[in-house]
Amino acid sequence: MKDLSGRTALLTGASGGIGAKIAEALADAGANVVLSGRREDALADAAARVTERGAKAAVVPADLSDFDAIDPLVEAAEAALGPVDILVNNAGIELTAPFAEFTRDELTSLIDVNVTSPMLLIKRVLPGMVERGTGSIVNIASAAGHFPPAYAAHYAASKAALVALTKSLRAEYDDSPITFSVVSPGFVAGDGMYQRIVDSGVKSPKMMGTTSTEKVAAAVVRAIRNDSVEIVITGSPARPLVALGALAPKTHERLVDRLGMHSAFGQAARIRGRLR
Structure with a gap:
């Protein structure tokens, strides 16, 4: 079991609710946390909750849609709290609309933030981790990568990409620490x-169940x-469907529809004026 005590964690997407809870969980486990995101006031609040737990915190605002921000982010993180031992790629965006109606910029910007920026961050911190002989990288994906909903095709694709990226890197670095x-x-x-989707008026599919920010943070x-x-x-109704998707994809497809995944994202697209 890996000990997090005294380790430096770089957490992106730290200004959101899930990110703030992940920061707290890392601090409770003994890690010092560099919090990055776009909302400086929310980052400051999250940093205060980290220090309340006896851990060190540093705030480094960054917009990960700008690839030129990657190197300065890591450099500032290391200058503040030392070499990055843990990277948690939590930043991400979602959009809902019929696929053919997405603009080119919408398609590329989502992939930039959800896939390319995590790749660039991993590429940036990985050599140092290998040299020091220690390091952990956690990507926050989404169950949408396993239950791809209608009206969010490129969002689901981006999350499935993070799952595949993680498993490929595990294979490539299998003989490393x-x-x-x-x-x-x-x-x-x-x-x-x-x-936020639910708050906009969407009815969340009951059979899919829900989880909490605390449970996600604990899982990290x-x-x-x-x-x-x-x-x-x-x-609980959804977890067995992950295995079913590989064993019986057509049955999986029908069940996902019946559980309400497609209708939920369709409602979101309609409320946002992207679906008539």
């Missing part, structure tokens, strides 16, 4: 992008400690 894990939350109640720490491949955090 560096660990790679992915945490895939389902509908997160209380805060985060799914809660558990993944680091136990070198987990993937932890799927959803309501």
Whole structure:
């Protein structure tokens, strides 16, 4: 079991509700945390909760849609709290609309933030981890990577890409001390992008169940400690469907539809004026 005490963690997407809870969980496990995101006031609040737990905190605002921000982010993180031992790629965006109606910029910008920036961050911190002989990387994906909903095709594709990226890197670095894990939350109640969808008037599919920001944060720490491949955090009806998707894809497809995944994202697209 890996010890997080005294380790430096770089957490992106730290200004959101899930990110703030991950920061707290890392601090509770003994890690010092560099918090990055776009909302400086929220980052400051999250940093205060880290220091209340006896850990060190540093705030480094960054917009990960700008690839030129990657190197300065890591450099500032290391200058503040030392070499990055843990990277948690939590930043991400979602958009809902019929696929043919997405603009080119919408398609590319989502992939930039959800896939390319995590890749660039991993590429930036990995050599140092290998040289020091220690390091953990956790990608926050989404259950949408396993249950691809209609009207969010490129979002689901970006999350499936993070799952595949994590597993490929595990294979490539199998003989090294560096660990790679992915945490895939389902509908997160209380805060985060799914809660914002519900707050806009969308009825969350009851059969898919919900999870919480606290459970997602705990899964991140558990993944680091136990070198987990993937932890799927959803309501209990959904988890067996992950296996079913590989064994019986057509049955899986029908069940996902019946559970209401497609209708939920369709409602979101309609409320946002992207679906008539």
